[in-house]
Amino acid sequence: MEINKLTVGPVATNVYIARKDNEVIIVDPGAEFARIDALIKPSDHILGILLTHGHFDHIGAVNELVNKYDIPIFAPEKEERLIVNPKLSFYDGIPIANINYINDGFTLGNFNIKMYETPGHTFGSVTYEIDDVLFTGDTLLNLNVGRQDLPTGSEEDMKKSIEFFKTFTTDYKIRAGHGNDSTLFYQFERNPYFK
C-alpha cells in the first residue's frame, strides 16, 4: 500500500490517500478539495472515503469528492450523532448525505479494513487498520493524544483507548489526523500518555 499525505485546512488536518495499484481510499478529506483531487489519477478507481470521526476539519471536502466521483462514505455508527449536529461537529457546510454507518471492519476491493472503537477525542472516534498502518484520527497523535474537552470527548474513554493500543504487539505505522508520522512502538516508548 502506498500512502500520500496532505495537510489541509485551518487546523492542519492530515488527509491520507491510500493506494493499491489503481484502487484508492481517501481517509479524512478535511478541506482543500482541489489539492486532494490533484493526487487522483485519471485511471484511479476510488473505492470510498473513510472517516475516523466527524469533526469539521476531517469532513470538509467530502461533498466535493462525492459530487465529482460518486463514491461511498463510511463512518463509525457511534459518530452519527456528532456528524449530523453542527453544534457537536463544528461543521457548517452542506449536510453530508448517504453516509454508510459501520460498526465493524469490512473489505473494499483489495483493502482489508479493520475498525477499532477508540473513543476519547469523540464518543464515536475509531482507528482503522489496513495492512501495517493504523489510521488513528485524533485519538493517537505523535507524542500526544487528541483533546478530550470537546463535545462527546472523555478523559476516561481516552485512557481506555490508550490501554487498548498497548495490547498491540506489532509495530504499526501510525498515520494520525494531525502532526507527524510515527510508529506504535515509538509511542509506547516516548508518548507521555503511555507512561
Ligand SMILES: [Zn+2]
Ligand atoms: Zn477531531
